[in-house]
Amino acid sequence: MSNDAAPGAGVQSVDRALTILEHLARAGEVGISDLARDLGVHKSTAFRLVATLEQHGLVEQTEDRGKYRLGGGLLRLAGATTARLDVVQEARPIVRRLAQATGETINIAVLADGSALYVDQASGSSSIQSHNWVGQRIPLHATSNGKVLLSGLDPRAALAAAGKLTGYTDGTVTSRDRLAAELVEVRAVGYSVAVDELEVGLTAIAVPLHNMHGDVIASMSVSGPTFRLDAAARDAALGLLRAAADEVSARLGYHSAAGATSA
Incomplete structure (x- = not known):
């Protein structure tokens, strides 16, 4: 990947991550498939984005495996x-x-x-x-x-x-x-x-x-x-x-x- 493409890809990832947070705020609990569809990306891409947010405590997995909701990290920031x-x-x-x-x-x-x-x-x-x-x-x-x-x-x-x-x-x-x-x-x-x-x-x-x-x-x-x-x-x-x-x-x-x- 060229250096010229990297910044744009990074901004796109941030935009998608923020979209996920907004979607979870509206819907409460959402599965990877639904997130991927709404973002217009492959499930693997949606999963990587959610996994990164989960590492920072911004989202968390519910008891119903495969679904995610907003995490306690957002409360810490707020x-x-x-x-x-x-x-x-x-x-x-x-x-x-x-x-x-x-x-x-x-x-x-x-x-x-x-x-x-x-x-x-x-x-x-x-x-x-x-x-x-x-x-x-x-x-x-x-x-x-x-x-x-x-x-x-x-x-x-x-x-x-x-x-x-x-x-x-x-x-x-x-x-x-x-x-x-x-x-x-x-x-x-x-x-x-x-x-x-x-x-x-x-x-x-x-x-x-x-x-x-x-x-x-x-x-x-x-x-x-x-x-x-x-x-x-x-x-x-x-x-x-x-x-x-x-x-x-x-x-x-x-x-x-x-x-x-x-x-």
Whole structure:
């Protein structure tokens, strides 16, 4: 097969696979013969497409052998999108309130394709013409949000997810051993501080947001100029940040051991 034909064949396969998913969504359970007829392909081709979808959990075989239905993998994918939307929806009023209380910029970030994706932001009274980070992806190893998100992963997976440790300033963590040590500390204390690591003059503090299972599904940060967020200011902001994050996590169904004990 020539190289020119391969891309078209690949696109056709994707189109057929998506057609199968749409057909199963409408019909519920469908056999290979019916799928092949509707696609206008040989049964062996339909079977290969379904087998590939089955490997990824997107379809599954029913008890009536030979018939297939949509698989749990689609729920996983849909759940990831729903969870992201839920975080923004539940956090938004709290993010706005926290921005007013601290006077600084508040961001919500989620893990996405080896980076931290900013999904919401609110600016405080001190953040004149703050940069809009929403929709932007930032490196995981050079930011407080990124380190909090990495801390929710298995240690080995976290280092792999961090990717190349590019240096942005003299303060950027570029050693994997150092990053691993920092993530151990983040897990222990429950927050991360990044001073002049992504940009000189920018400081941020981040804490995790948890779902009902206790997983770290997002991070919330307070950021501002380094000269304004000195040690004392960071300590004050951290208390407000933690309280806000606890409120968001509770809205998402999370009940911490500390919260259960105090109750």
